Amino acid sequence: MKVTIIGTGYVGLTTALVLSYLNHDVSAVDKDINKLNLLQEGNCPIHEPYLQEFLDEVGYNIRFTLDIADVVPDSDLVLIAVGTPPKKSGEADTSHVETAAKEVAEVCHPDKHYTLVIKSTVPIGTNRRVAEVINDVFSQRQVKGDVSVASNPEFLQEGLALHGALYPDRIVVGANTENALNDLRRLYQPILEQTFDSPTLLPRPESYHLPPMMTTDPNSAEMIKYAANTFLALKISFINEIAGLCEEVRADVTEVARGIGLDSRIGHRFLRAGLGWGGSCYPKDTAALLGVATENDYEMPITEAARKVNFKQRKHIVDKLREVLKTLEGKTIGILGLSFKPNTDDVREAPSLDIIRQLVDEGAVVRAHDPVAIPNAKNAFSDHSIHFIPDVYQLPMNTDAIVLVTEWDLYHKLDLRRLAKLMKTPILIDGRNVYSPQDVINAGIHYIGIGR
Ligand SMILES: NC(=O)c1ccc[n+]([C@@H]2O[C@H](COP(=O)([O-])OP(=O)(O)OC[C@H]3O[C@@H](n4cnc5c(N)ncnc54)[C@H](O)[C@@H]3O)[C@@H](O)[C@H]2O)c1
Known part of the structure; x- marks a missing residue:
């Protein structure tokens, strides 16, 4: 499929490389000229295990460009993976997502169908808002246009980004149209069926099971992403709270975590006490x-x-x-x-x-x-x-x-x-x-x- 990815950060670049590895025809757009220069010269702008090796292997097949108009019109799918940084109030700033959607609507062919996929983590209701932004542009252009907006939240973990993209636990899609669902199913088919040859550097884990593609409505898909991250964050905070009390009563939290993690309803992961969580998520x-x-x-x-x-x-x-x-x-x-x-x-x-x-x-x-x-x-x-x-x-x-x-x-x-x-x-x-x-x-x- 012809795919454009907007944003070449941790999520966008990993997705672009993996989709190219799966033989899709991939273009990637970014506003950051320094990042693009590096990518065009074959240099990975971020540190992420094996990303440089992937770039060496498939990067030359990807068109890296500053200009949406170069690549979006001929695409079937457009994936938005731009940042959604926090505003001073803590709310997510979705302006980059909306700008990207507006730019897509300005250059797409009025008679061709596109699926516009939001991979960025966005507040619940953003899908609807993005659809409105696109329709506003179509009204100004006096065209009907045919863009289905879908939510496809990203669950990658930095440090394990490529592994997570090739062997995900699940793929979540929130969409209201059959077109969008079918496009995303086709896009991810090699991952859903694991029909690709595993890269030597990242072999398929022996215990890996085929991932389900969970389909739902866009609001629920957006909520799944926030709820998943919040749950993981609070699991870590819980063990840190227990750690504080362990210090008071002279218990060892590593032993406590081992003991409670053995309960299969709880599990060991995300139960390591320490300095707590940070990062961009x-x-x-x-x-x-x-x-x-x-x-x-x-x-x-x-x-x-x-x-x-x-x-x-x-x-x-x-x-x-x-x-x-x-x-x-x-x-x-x-x-x-x-x-x-x-x-x-x-x-x-x-x-x-x-x-x-x-x-x-x-x-x-x-x-x-x-x-x-x-x-x-x-x-x-x-x-x-x-x-x-x-x-x-x-x-x-x-x-x-x-x-x-x-x-x-x-x-x-x-x-x-x-x-x-x-x-x-x-x-x-x-x-x-x-x-x-x-x-x-x-x-x-x-x-x-x-x-x-
Ligand atoms: N980093 C992670 O581990 C992770 C995991 C899951 C989800 N997410 C979510 O994915 C989104 C992207 O995260 P990231 O860490 O990859 O961000 P990032 O900051 O690394 O990259 C975002 C890129 O988008 C580009 N950009 C912004 N506006 C643009 C526009 N209009 N056109 C073209 N390019 C534009 C920026 O120049 C930048 O290179 C965020 O919403 C984040 O919450 C991130």
Whole structure:
């Protein structure tokens, strides 16, 4: 099928590459000329496992362009994957989605059928709003037009984006027309039936089952995305709340999580206590869901509490540091990990940023390491008192304490004795509970975890 994807960020680029791998005829549009230049030269603008390798393999088949008019008229399907950042009020800003839809309506052929698919995460009712935007343009153009709008929320996880796109748990489609449903079924057929040859780098997991395509109405599809992210966020916040009480009563939250996770109704995933969630989705999507609730005069105390617990974790870690060091003024703190999770360079709403800001405000000197996210973190700070250290074994130099913020694999395997020798005072706050406390203590380091 001929497909245009608007937006080449984490979602748009991954989708473009996977659809091209599945032999669709793909074009990708972005407004960011720097990103397009990189893509046209065959360079991946983001860090995501195997994305560069995929770009090398299929990127030359994709037309990357600045101009919607170049590619949309001949397409069968147009996928919108632009950002929906939070407004000051917390509500999602859908203006990029609406602009993209308007631009599509301005250039599409009046007599040809198109399915316009919203992959961006959008507040409930956006499908209807986008259909109105398109009809307004058609009225101005004095044409009837034939565009079906559908919702196809994206569930990819950064760090595992390609894996999630090739082997999803499910595909959700919200549409009111048979045309749209049929187009999306055709688009995803190779994934639904797993008829493609698995890439060598990303073999199909042995236990993988064919994913269902769940079809529903657009409002429910939009709600599914918000409800899924909010549920995952509150599962993490729940274990963090339990972790806080474990600290008071001298229980070990890692043992508690193991014990409750064995209940098949609960499961182990998303039950690791730590610094909480960040990134471009959970903070924004929980806020947007609350925005939708407020608009409808509806209270959501569980979602509110999940956010409250989450952001408290970031303060809690600084409290722990202050407690053990007596004061933060003039102290040097090492930060292991800047991205909001491992295997990505994304620092949007990352806990590291909040923690570093608090430390700097209290007069600490910060030394920070990350395997890939240093350039993005540098852009987030104008403050020159933060030292970004490219070599992880240089990080401990003169530090009064180190905080593990992001659980990169590299940090699991650190030579803790080597670390201890370089630190001024050997104190490690394990913000993700990745180490065995005994191993850290054996290396001569004072260990502080979360809820243990
Ligand atoms: N990142 C994730 O893990 C993830 C997962 C699921 C859903 N989502 C949702 O998907 C959407 C996209 O997220 P992302 O992380 O890929 O965003 P992103 O910020 O990485 O990328 C968005 C891209 O859209 C481009 N853009 C904006 N307006 C445009 C326009 N009118 N025409 C062409 N290009 C335009 C931007 O230049 C940018 O490159 C968001 O709604 C997000 O909530 C993201």
